[in-house]
Amino acid sequence: MIEKYNPVVEHQMQSYYSKLKEREQRHYAALEALKLGRGGQKYICELLNIHHKTLKRAIDELLTPERFAPLPVHNQRRSGGGRKKKILP
Numbered sequence: 130m131i132e133k134y135n136p137v138v139e140h141q142m143q144s145y146y147s148k149l150k151e152r153e154q155r156h157y158a159a160l161e162a163l164k165l166g167r168g169g170q171k172y173i174c175e176l177l178n179i180h181h182k183t184l185k186r187a188i189d190e191l192l193t194p195e196r197f198a199p200l201p202v203h204n205q206r207r208s209g210g211g212r213k214k215k216i217l218p
Contacts (some may be wrong), residue, residue, distance in 0.1 A: 131168040139176055146177050155181075155187035163188065 134142070143159070146154055154177075162173040162184055170188075175183050 131165050131172055132174065134176075134204060143177065156191060158184055159187035159191050163191075 141177075145148055146157060149157060158173050158177050162169040165172060170184055172179065173179075174184055
């Protein structure tokens with residue numbers, strides 16, 4: 130069992146987390162979970178109210194250099210994502 134942060138620190142973490150952009154939120158959560166070790170992922174998911182798959186993806190992004198590449202300027206996501214346009218006949 131991991132030792133949890135005190136309630137004041139937890140509140141500060143939640144407050145800071147809410148001010149970050151989407152990608153930064155994922156990476157912050159992943160760093161905190163990695164720092165805590167065993168049981169850290171579940172604790173951080175509950176503390177920051179994120180899905181465990183999101184956290185696993187973020188950890189993968191941090192540990193895989195090509196996935197951690199910088200984004201284009203003024204973009205939060207890479208191009209090509211999202212729903213594809215419908216092609217009319």
